[in-house]
Amino acid sequence: MNPDDRRSPGSGVAGPAESVTIIPLPESHVRRWDDELIVYDQRCGETHLLQGVVAMLFEWLREGPCTADALAERLSAEQVDGVGDTYTFVRQVLNELQRLQLLEVSPVEDQQASQS
Amino acid sequence: MQAGTDIQTLSRILGTTGAVIEIGPFLVRLRSRLDSVAAAVGLHYEHQLRAPDTPFCDFHVRLDRPGGLRRWWKPQARFYLDETSPFKPLPLNQAFPLFEWGLNWCIAQRGHRFLMVHSAVVERDGRALILPGAPGSGKSTLCAALSLSGWRLLSDEFALVELDTGRITPLPRPVSLKNAAIGIIRDRYPGAVLGPETHDTTKGTVAHLKPSADAVERAGDPAEPAWIVFPEFQAGAADRLEPVSRGQALLQLADSAFNYSVLGGRGFEAGAALVENCQSFRLTYGDLNASLKLLNSLAEPRS
Amino acid sequence: MTPGTRLLLTALTRPETVAERSLEELDLLVRVARMASLEARLCHLLRDHGVLDTLPDGPRRHLEAAAMVSDRQQDMARWEVAQIHRALYPRGIPVVVLKGAAYVLAGLPCARGRLFTDVDILVPRGALHDTERALFANGWVNQTQDAYDQSYYRRWMHELPPLTHVMRKSTLDVHHTILPPTARLKPDAGRLLADAVPISGVDDLYVLAPVDMVLHSATHLFHDGELEHGLRDLTDLDDLLRHFGQDPDFWPALVARARQMDLIRPLYYGLRYTQAFLSTPIPGTVVEELSDAGPTTPLRPLMDILFHRGLAPHHWCCDDALSGVARWLLYVRSHYLRMPLHLLIPHLVRKAIRKRLQEDSKRTAPVLPRP
Numbered sequence: 001m002n003p004d005d006r007r008s009p010g011s012g013v014a015g016p017a018e019s020v021t022i023i024p025l026p027e028s029h030v031r032r033w034d035d036e037l038i039v040y041d042q043r044c045g046e047t048h049l050l051q052g053v054v055a056m057l058f059e060w061l062r063e064g065p066c067t068a069d070a071l072a073e074r075l076s077a078e079q080v081d082g083v084g085d086t087y088t089f090v091r092q093v094l095n096e097l098q099r100l101q102l103l104e105v106s107p108v109e110d111q112q113a114s115q116s
Numbered sequence: 117m118q119a120g121t122d123i124q125t126l127s128r129i130l131g132t133t134g135a136v137i138e139i140g141p142f143l144v145r146l147r148s149r150l151d152s153v154a155a156a157v158g159l160h161y162e163h164q165l166r167a168p169d170t171p172f173c174d175f176h177v178r179l180d181r182p183g184g185l186r187r188w189w190k191p192q193a194r195f196y197l198d199e200t201s202p203f204k205p206l207p208l209n210q211a212f213p214l215f216e217w218g219l220n221w222c223i224a225q226r227g228h229r230f231l232m233v234h235s236a237v238v239e240r241d242g243r244a245l246i247l248p249g250a251p252g253s254g255k256s257t258l259c260a261a262l263s264l265s266g267w268r269l270l271s272d273e274f275a276l277v278e279l280d281t282g283r284i285t286p287l288p289r290p291v292s293l294k295n296a297a298i299g300i301i302r303d304r305y306p307g308a309v310l311g312p313e314t315h316d317t318t319k320g321t322v323a324h325l326k327p328s329a330d331a332v333e334r335a336g337d338p339a340e341p342a343w344i345v346f347p348e349f350q351a352g353a354a355d356r357l358e359p360v361s362r363g364q365a366l367l368q369l370a371d372s373a374f375n376y377s378v379l380g381g382r383g384f385e386a387g388a389a390l391v392e393n394c395q396s397f398r399l400t401y402g403d404l405n406a407s408l409k410l411l412n413s414l415a416e417p418r419s
Numbered sequence: 420m421t422p423g424t425r426l427l428l429t430a431l432t433r434p435e436t437v438a439e440r441s442l443e444e445l446d447l448l449v450r451v452a453r454m455a456s457l458e459a460r461l462c463h464l465l466r467d468h469g470v471l472d473t474l475p476d477g478p479r480r481h482l483e484a485a486a487m488v489s490d491r492q493q494d495m496a497r498w499e500v501a502q503i504h505r506a507l508y509p510r511g512i513p514v515v516v517l518k519g520a521a522y523v524l525a526g527l528p529c530a531r532g533r534l535f536t537d538v539d540i541l542v543p544r545g546a547l548h549d550t551e552r553a554l555f556a557n558g559w560v561n562q563t564q565d566a567y568d569q570s571y572y573r574r575w576m577h578e579l580p581p582l583t584h585v586m587r588k589s590t591l592d593v594h595h596t597i598l599p600p601t602a603r604l605k606p607d608a609g610r611l612l613a614d615a616v617p618i619s620g621v622d623d624l625y626v627l628a629p630v631d632m633v634l635h636s637a638t639h640l641f642h643d644g645e646l647e648h649g650l651r652d653l654t655d656l657d658d659l660l661r662h663f664g665q666d667p668d669f670w671p672a673l674v675a676r677a678r679q680m681d682l683i684r685p686l687y688y689g690l691r692y693t694q695a696f697l698s699t700p701i702p703g704t705v706v707e708e709l710s711d712a713g714p715t716t717p718l719r720p721l722m723d724i725l726f727h728r729g730l731a732p733h734h735w736c737c738d739d740a741l742s743g744v745a746r747w748l749l750y751v752r753s754h755y756l757r758m759p760l761h762l763l764i765p766h767l768v769r770k771a772i773r774k775r776l777q778e779d780s781k782r783t784a785p786v787l788p789r790p
Contacts, residue, residue, distance in 0.1 A: 029381060031388050036363035040384035044498045044587075045377050045491070047370055047384060049363045143477070171442035172477040176450065198450050198734070228484040378491050 019065040020094060020103050022058065030062075041102065048100065053080050057093050067108060068094055127154040129168050136166040136173060140276070140287035140335050142223060145173040146215070150193060153179050156212035159311055160290045160324060163332045175222045179211050197222060206317075213314050213322050216292060220273055223287075224374040227276065230285065231386040232374040235275040237284055238267035240415045243342035244284045246275050246394070248372045251319065254349035254401045257297040260325050261408055264305040269331040270339060274374075279382055282389050283338040288331045290324035298323045300404065343414050344369070344396040347407075355406035357397045357414075365396035420727065423451045423737040430461060431654065432698050434468040445478040455732035456651040458482055459489035460532030489532050496520040499538045499589050504624050506557035507542075512550055513623045515541040515615045517594065517635065521626040522655070524618050529658030534651075537581070537590035541627075543612055544595040551579055551593070558585045597635050604642060606634075606680040629663040630676040637689030638682055646749055649730040650696070656689050657697040670705050687712040692726055725749055 029040040037055035039048045050058050053075070060071060072090040075083065083089040097103045129135045134147035135157060143166065146157065157165075178196040182205050193211035195203050195218035202221065206214050224232060235248035236259030245267070249255035256272055263269035271287040278285055290311065293301055298321065301308055309326035344365055345357070360368075366387050370376045376383045395414075401407045420428075426448050430437050440448065452458040462482035465471040471479060500520055507514055516524055519535035542550045551561075563580040579593040596608035615625035627635055636659060640652040663669045677686040687709050693699040714722055728745035731737045 026381070028385055031362075033362040033392075036361055038363045038366055038388070040381060042381050042494065043501075045380065045495070047367060049367055051363070172446045172475065174477065174481070198454070200454075226481060226484050228487045229480055378488055380487075380491050380494060 016067065016069060017108050018105050019067050019108050020061065020105050021065040022062045022097075023102055023104050025062075032059075039102075041100070044101075046100070048102075053083055053089075054093055056080075057090065058097070061097070061103075065104075065106060123154060123158050126158050126165075127151070130154050130157065133168045134176075134178075136168055136170040137161050138164050138166050138335070139219075139289055140271075141285055142175065142227070142287075143170060143173045144175045144177060144219065144222075145170075146177050146179070148179040148211070148215075150179060150181070150208070150211050152209065153211050153215065156215075156311055156324070159309070160326050163329060164288075164335075174226065175219070177215070177218065177222070179215055181208065210314055210317055212311070212324070213292070213317055216290065216324070219289075223274060227274075228375055228378055230274075230276040230278060231376065231379060231383050231390070233275040233277065233369055234273065234372045234374060236272050236291075237270035237275045237286075237339075238262045239270050239284075239339040240267050242339055243415065244270060244275075244339040245411065245414065246284070246341060246344045247347055248275070248344065248369060249347050250372070251294075252349060253347045254407075255347050256291055256293055257300065257404065258347060258401065258407060258411070260291045260293060260297070260301050260308075261304065261404060262411065263291065263325075263328065263331065264301070264308055265408065266412075268334065268339075269327050275341075277341070277386055277390055278338065279379070279386050281338070282341065282386065282393060284341055285338050286331070286335045288327045288335050290326055293323050293325055295320045301325060304404075341390055341394050344391065344394045345399045345411065345414075346397070347399045347401045349401050351402060353400050353402035355402050355410060356400050357410050358400075360396040360398050362391040362396065365391045365394075421731070421737050421739055423447060423734060424731040427451045427455060427457065427650075427732060427737075428696055431457070431464065434461075434464045434470055437465055438470045438473050442475060442477070445474065449478050449481045451732050451734050451737060453481075453485070454734035454737075456534050456648050457532075457654065457732075458485035459534055460651075460654065462486040463532040485534075486532060489534050492534060492536075493523045493530065495589065496523050496535065496538055499584075499587075499591070500524060500624070502557070502584075503538070503540060503554070503591065504621065506553050506559075507550060508623055510549055510553045511623070512542055512546045512553065513612070513615075513625065515612060515625045515627060516618075517541055517597075517627065518639070521632070524624075525616075525626045527659065528662050529655045533655070537592055539592045539594060541594045541597070541608070541611065544608065547579065547593070547595050551582075554582060554591070554593070558587075559583065559591055560585055597638055598642065602642070604638070604681050604684070606638070606682055610680065611635075629659075629669060630673045631680075633659050633663065633673060633689070634677055634680060634682045634686060638685040641685045641688040642753070646729045646746070646753070647733070650732055653693055653696055653730055657693045657699045660690075660693060660699050660701070664700065670702050674705060674708055683709070683712040684714075688722075688726070692730060695727075696730060725752075 025039065025041070029042060031038045035052050035055060037050040037058055039050065039058070041048065057071065057075070060066070060074065068090050069087070072086045075086045075090060094103065126135060130147060130153065131149045134145040137144045137146060137157070148154065176198045178199070179193055180196070182192055182194040191208040192205035193208050193214055194201055194205040195214050197218070203218065233246070233248050235246050236255045237247070238245050238259060245262070247255045247258060259269065259272050269288060269291065270284055272289060272291040274287050276285040276287055293310070298310065298313060302310060311324045311326070313321050313323045315321045346360065346368060369387050369390065373383070373387070376387065379386070399407060399410065426444065430448055430452070437448070449458065452461045458481065462471065462485060465474070465482065471482065496519065500516055504514060517539040519530070519533050520538045522530035522533060559582040561580050562583045578595070582591045582593065583589070584591070597606055597611065598604055611627060611631050614628040614631060616628055618624045618626060626632065633656065636652065636656045640646070640649065640656065673686070677683045690699070690701050690706070690709065691713070694701055713719055724741065725745045725748055728739070728742045729749040731742070
């Protein structure tokens, strides 16, 4: 376990120096139906229904680690209605995904180091 | 020891080795010395009785009066599963409803080769209509009416979704009607065979509708699921069918399944396949005629 | 030994014989195994021996259904332990996982098909208060309403009152040692913690060392529990002994540790009855070394009579005329071993009265079960 995890639970995720991605999930446990995404988490037995923009963000996060800022920029570029401030929106979605323990968080430096 | 067994013979068998009843994919060995149980089994399960020396049974049930002083002033019936007693006893006149309720519990505990959804299911032309619903949603009334007007009864309480094939396995048993539904069904379908009414249960007055001979004979024929309809009874409401998204339908199915959590990933996959293969609707149900018309229209060939 | 008990024990010790059983015998075997919480375990055993697929659909489906329930319980146990670790790790509290969940996390053979309902952990006594607070902050609450039960646990027991998670409804028992402080035997919890084995890849999460795991299993069964799952717990012990016993150094270490921890009597019983019921291979030198550890002559045959009944599945077909009395005596014994008599008698009286009251609060049937 990463020593950084010794922080109090519930503190915000994905500061500027952190990149996030979705935990590995079997393909058969994620279904896409129109604008709905349904996800089964075998570890706890929960079934999550994500809709619209949230479903889209989830799919982006499954593509690989990225920072909250990069996600927000990508969302801004899509010009989606009804999400308000994209940075705030992304942060709220990430906090919710973190609460559900569906996120893997790693320091950005690690990310860059492993890529170079 | 099949159909045509007289009531004395049945009582004797129930009181000794126990009667073996085949209910869809399950075999139940029932022992009881209660007259009301013998009468109800004779009425509802006459075509499902099997040889008493059947070697293996899924459930070993006994319904009897518990011992103790209480039997002299407040006669009761107790449900024993393999000689353990999972529930409180009920007043003696509720013995048969207690058997039906207890059997639901047994099936829900053990039938894990199916995704088991708390639901009524009827079939027409090989296609199954699944009506998941909590008590009070009107599913049993709709199920009884449909099964008496051209649909085959698969089950009143369980949609047994086979994990491997996705098909629905029949579980033909008496349909449990409550309160006003008893009179509605009796008046509307004079040919319907209903057992005696049991009053003052926790669900009010209960009476059981005997499944048709056809439903019992075809207990081995599964059906392909085609429609999922979530009924919601609203007195005086205008009856209507509204589409439900697959995601919402799956969440609602998971919520009304007995063993979704036991099956884990296989339960999710079976549920997802089910909503992919079905059209899902919410039925606002106010008037039986109007709702039957809506449901029948689903099964009519499209022009 | 009654035919029902023998049928199950034969199936457990010689699974290949199950293929020869008639349908009537399989009908009984499935029911006895269920009552003993060993159905899922039997399923795995029969699968390993290539027998499961040869069985008729009826009995096979029951065994497979039980195995599915057990698989799911193990997923849930892993998730629960992860959540407990998440709550306690930031506070620097080391956690030793005990019993069923420990077998799962350590990947031991006895985990397969093991059914269990709650998770048990051991934390240092000094960290008990912090542990309770950290768990509370993460949703585990103490649902013991009764003030007497509360003070009973806190004053006399080796654990906090059981905690229930508000969302998941799972139960967690937090222990600070493996026997109550009032018990006659006084194992040293500090040594258990000191020798605990880390679970690979996770900081501050442990299981007991092999010898301690065996001693805890035996102690729980013979000096703490009420034998409700007697045979299931005995098969755990059998499995642990067969698994760890492959290492020749294990046996002398086990006996030495039992003496050091004041747990020689439970070890004696554990070895005696696993061998009697499940033919566990135990080196002759070990049996010899423990010959002085058992009860003396008048007591020994009596304990045999009691345990042979108490450990059999609690099913009508496994009972004989003495089973009820034997179980009651073992029940009183288990409490007697846990607390001195002057504390015990008022407690048992109180429990008996409450048991009668609770009979009335049993489940009413006419509700369909919810998962």
